[in-house]
Amino acid sequence: MSLAALIRERRIVVTVGPGGVGKTTTAAALGLQAACQGRRALVLTIDPALRLADALGLPGLPPGEIKELPVAALQAAGTPARAPLGVGMLDTGLAWQRTIERLVPDVERRGRMLGHPFFRRMQADLAGAREYAALEELHHLHVRGGYELIVLDTPPTVAGVDFLQAPDRILDVLDQDGYRWLLRPALLGGKLGLRVLNFSGGYAVRTLSRFTGLDFLRELASFVDLFSELLEGFRARAAAMKATLRSEVTAFVLVTAADPNLAQESRYLYRRLQSWEVRPGTVVVNRMTPDPGEPPPEGWSARAGRALQAEGLAAAPATLLAAERSQELLRVMHRRDFAQLEVLRELLDHCCDLVPVPHLGQEVCDLAWLEQLRRRLFEPPSGGFR
Ligand SMILES: Nc1ncnc2c1ncn2[C@@H]1O[C@H](COP(=O)(O)OP(=O)(O)OP(=O)(O)O)[C@@H](O)[C@H]1O
Numbered sequence: 001m002s003l004a005a006l007i008r009e010r011r012i013v014v015t016v017g018p019g020g021v022g023k024t025t026t027a028a029a030l031g032l033q034a035a036c037q038g039r040r041a042l043v044l045t046i047d048p049a050l051r052l053a054d055a056l057g058l059p060g061l062p063p064g065e066i067k068e069l070p071v072a073a074l075q076a077a078g079t080p081a082r083a084p085l086g087v088g089m090l091d092t093g094l095a096w097q098r099t100i101e102r103l104v105p106d107v108e109r110r111g112r113m114l115g116h117p118f119f120r121r122m123q124a125d126l127a128g129a130r131e132y133a134a135l136e137e138l139h140h141l142h143v144r145g146g147y148e149l150i151v152l153d154t155p156p157t158v159a160g161v162d163f164l165q166a167p168d169r170i171l172d173v174l175d176q177d178g179y180r181w182l183l184r185p186a187l188l189g190g191k192l193g194l195r196v197l198n199f200s201g202g203y204a205v206r207t208l209s210r211f212t213g214l215d216f217l218r219e220l221a222s223f224v225d226l227f228s229e230l231l232e233g234f235r236a237r238a239a240a241m242k243a244t245l246r247s248e249v250t251a252f253v254l255v256t257a258a259d260p261n262l263a264q265e266s267r268y269l270y271r272r273l274q275s276w277e278v279r280p281g282t283v284v285v286n287r288m289t290p291d292p293g294e295p296p297p298e299g300w301s302a303r304a305g306r307a308l309q310a311e312g313l314a315a316a317p318a319t320l321l322a323a324e325r326s327q328e329l330l331r332v333m334h335r336r337d338f339a340q341l342e343v344l345r346e347l348l349d350h351c352c353d354l355v356p357v358p359h360l361g362q363e364v365c366d367l368a369w370l371e372q373l374r375r376r377l378f379e380p381p382s383g384g385f386r
């Protein structure tokens, strides 16, 4: 299925890929494409580059809020938008809070949970917590409705698709430490010492052990007490999230670059997606070196030097030579990038379309440049980008 068809037909699109390749920018361009197709779309970004964040009006937006870019503003930037575009920045702390709010109706109990030192620590540093919170928010917005498409950006982790396992991992953590929950009565009774808890350093135990000065056992017992009830809720939500992400509702777009250093990482991410029973719908190969055109004819720099002289302008021969060399360098990079495209196609088992996107020559710093990127993604020159 083409990228345009994915954006037209799916309800959720997730961009994944190695760090710094353009996941966030691509996510925004995909959302813009939906707006151009007349679909109400929402782009949920994670740490967008400052200038893109500015362009989308994100700075100053309260965490967790969604801002609507009206059709008129999108059109003023030269886009053929037919629907507004929602944008927001994921706030993982807030996403956790909202999850707890949805799962725990009792206000007093909820307050104790959110204020629990272990919970606060968990949302800050538990591997996968950030990703889990992102999925929670995505799932909530999807189920609530209101958007025809939600584009989710993912965090710059090496294993960018690890967030797919986030629901399982969170459950694992709660469960792994769960066997200690059996010890709860003993812990509450203070009959067991720290020695017992040292037999295997589960996450909860390791985390709580950092709380020097606190009554370690008491904190563990109170955590267990507060969270044991939540496990069922977490489990049900995790199952629903996984089903949605694996279904036809969702498409994954793997964003990468034609950099040989990223080839193996791209393959790894692709394999991870596979192991998770999903296939990327499209692979965007971003920031490819564009073709600098025909090489200058033999003796070009000498002739250019003479032409400049005739105009009363001077250019050192070395400067002209350097210009010629830089053109040559671009040609080499262009050839290398396109050769790498083939390598990638092989490495990714010819799984889907590869969409090469040129380096735009500058950062995507405003809506007009985002529109340029959108066009490169969806309206490649006839005959394709070479
Ligand atoms: N096709 C392009 N041409 C030129 N610049 C681009 C292109 N695509 C992205 N960029 C620029 O590359 C930089 C990195 O992009 P972006 O922040 O989207 O990457 P990312 O994969 O989300 O990074 P991270 O992994 O840190 O989240 C930005 O400055 C963006 O403007």
Ligand SMILES: [Mg+2]
Residues within 6 Å of the ligand: 023, 024, 025, 046, 047, 048, 153, 154, 155, 156
């Ligand atoms: Mg990013």
